[in-house]
Amino acid sequence: MGAKVKVEFACTACGTSSPKWVGKCPGCGEWNTLVEEAVASSTATRQRAGMPDFPASRPVRLTEVEETASSRASCGIAEFDRVMGGGVVPASATLLGGDPGIGKSTILLQAARGLARHGKPVLYVSGEESEAQVKLRATRLGVTDAGIYLMSETSLERILSATGELSPGTLIVDSIQTVFSSDLPGAPGSVGQVRECAARLAFFGKKAGVSVFLVGHVTKEGAIAGPRVLEHIVDTVLYFEGEKGHPYRILKAVKNRFGSTNEIGVFEMRAEGLTEVADPSGMFLSERSDETSGTLVFPAIEGTRPLLVEVQALVSQSFLAMPRRTTLGVDYNRVILMCAILEKKAGVSLYNQDVFVNVAGGIRVDEPAADLALCCAVAGSFKDRVVPPGTAVFGEVGLGGEVRAVPMAEMRLNEAAKMGFSRVVLPASNAERLGVKFPLELLPVHHVKEALSRVAGK
Ligand SMILES: Nc1ncnc2c1ncn2[C@@H]1O[C@H](COP(=O)(O)OP(=O)(O)OP(=O)(O)O)[C@@H](O)[C@H]1O
Ligand SMILES: [Mg+2]
Numbered sequence: 001m002g003a004k005v006k007v008e009f010a011c012t013a014c015g016t017s018s019p020k021w022v023g024k025c026p027g028c029g030e031w032n033t034l035v036e037e038a039v040a041s042s043t044a045t046r047q048r049a050g051m052p053d054f055p056a057s058r059p060v061r062l063t064e065v066e067e068t069a070s071s072r073a074s075c076g077i078a079e080f081d082r083v084m085g086g087g088v089v090p091a092s093a094t095l096l097g098g099d100p101g102i103g104k105s106t107i108l109l110q111a112a113r114g115l116a117r118h119g120k121p122v123l124y125v126s127g128e129e130s131e132a133q134v135k136l137r138a139t140r141l142g143v144t145d146a147g148i149y150l151m152s153e154t155s156l157e158r159i160l161s162a163t164g165e166l167s168p169g170t171l172i173v174d175s176i177q178t179v180f181s182s183d184l185p186g187a188p189g190s191v192g193q194v195r196e197c198a199a200r201l202a203f204f205g206k207k208a209g210v211s212v213f214l215v216g217h218v219t220k221e222g223a224i225a226g227p228r229v230l231e232h233i234v235d236t237v238l239y240f241e242g243e244k245g246h247p248y249r250i251l252k253a254v255k256n257r258f259g260s261t262n263e264i265g266v267f268e269m270r271a272e273g274l275t276e277v278a279d280p281s282g283m284f285l286s287e288r289s290d291e292t293s294g295t296l297v298f299p300a301i302e303g304t305r306p307l308l309v310e311v312q313a314l315v316s317q318s319f320l321a322m323p324r325r326t327t328l329g330v331d332y333n334r335v336i337l338m339c340a341i342l343e344k345k346a347g348v349s350l351y352n353q354d355v356f357v358n359v360a361g362g363i364r365v366d367e368p369a370a371d372l373a374l375c376c377a378v379a380g381s382f383k384d385r386v387v388p389p390g391t392a393v394f395g396e397v398g399l400g401g402e403v404r405a406v407p408m409a410e411m412r413l414n415e416a417a418k419m420g421f422s423r424v425v426l427p428a429s430n431a432e433r434l435g436v437k438f439p440l441e442l443l444p445v446h447h448v449k450e451a452l453s454r455v456a457g458k
Pocket of ligand 1 (some may be wrong): 098099100102103104105106107128269270271272
């Protein structure tokens with residue numbers, strides 16, 4: 001008591017600190033993002049604050065570092081393991097963000113069941129719900145393992161000391177915004193508290209060999225609330241997303257120190273919990289109508305898996321001086337580029353047309369391989385032509401209107417054949433290099449103009 005707490009200011013966007021308050025962050029240039037926080041405590045105070053006394057580190061030769069058999073632990077949910085890069089790496093720290101009510105607590109409770117089966121207990125700390133409320137959800141989900149321990153707690157010191165006593169294999173903290181350390185001033189959820197508590201939990205996990213999962217709230221804009229540095233503190237950042245009104249949820253890794261960030265996991269929310277969707281292509285195409293102009297199926301690759309998605313375009317006459325270009329699920333600049341290519345190289349005049357492009361199902365497609373599908377959808381809507389049913393399109397389009405080869409063509413064709421498609425428009429250079437025969441009518445094209453005439457129906 002009595003120790004004077006030094007206060008400084010930190011940016012909520014980039015984490016830059018400043019000794020005095022300024023309107024514009026010196027780090028990222030954003031306005032009004034600096035908030036007051038206490039300076040991180042000394043080592044002595046940290047130890048007082050419940051951190052176990054780990055031996056001091058010393059430099060070790062790279063060749064002498066013992067390789068731990070870092071066998072990843074499966075959480076029993078294949079889609080979750082895939083997004084994590086093939087299972088949970090021991091002593092790693094993972095941050096899971098997502099909108100309120102999307103199912104963050106649900107998926108972690110379901111994952112806890114699988115993780116508790118690896119011999120060591122799982123400690124699920126909830127700062128938002130009582131043990132009885134978590135139990136209620138666990139019963140609904142059919143999670144009844146004795147290896148799962150519940151604790152309703154928000155004090156970092158008590159969480160750390162309970163974890164030290166129990167020595168679990170996994171610690172789940174739901175959510176990091178509710179945790180506070182009495183060592184720091186500021187309310188739970190303030191920048192300083194969130195950053196320091198997350199850092200201490202991650203550090204503790206690394207030293208004690210405990211995998212740590214932190215649930216993070218998201219801001220109105222969809223970023224994880226609290227400082228951006230939160231994403232630097234952890235090894236993996238996962239986002240759980242879903243469209244309002246749809247039962248489907250997509251789990252994505254936006255950062256992964258131990259695996260690819262391209263993988264996605266697809267789930268369906270049911271009363272008995274989140275179930276894996278084994279056939280996401282079927283799900284994304286389930287509401288598709290073959291009779292609408294301007295829609296097309298594109299065989300995308302998400303990470304290592306093929307996924308058929310529906311690209312939709314709506315082109316209508318504009319009454320604005322600057323016609324509108326609106327995109328959802330695809331890069332805005334890419335659509336502008338494709339519109340310019342269509343205009344110049346394919347004679348589709350869009351200068352007085354509003355163009356709206358959407359990828360159905362709430363999925364995001366960022367591959368250049370989607371270029372040709374975008375062009376065909378926009379031109380299809382402009383000319384009000386319906387693409388014959390059973391047609392899929394992929395290929396990259398260059399500035400000259402030429403259609404270029406894309407990676408993993410065989411995987412895309414396989415998925416299209418599997419889902420019952422009969423014709424695929426693809427880059428000619430890809431078609432020449434195919435090693436196997438596909439039960440599909442292949443329509444190789446060299447130029448975007450050629451592709452438009454190939455897909456054009458009646
Ligand atoms: N009986 C039920 N039947 C079907 N779905 C349910 C049922 N109970 C809850 N759900 C689903 O679970 C969701 C809540 O899940 P969960 O509590 O895991 O979300 P969360 O992301 O942890 O939310 P928060 O941010 O508020 O903690 C609800 O939005 C609803 O979709
Ligand atoms: Mg929750």
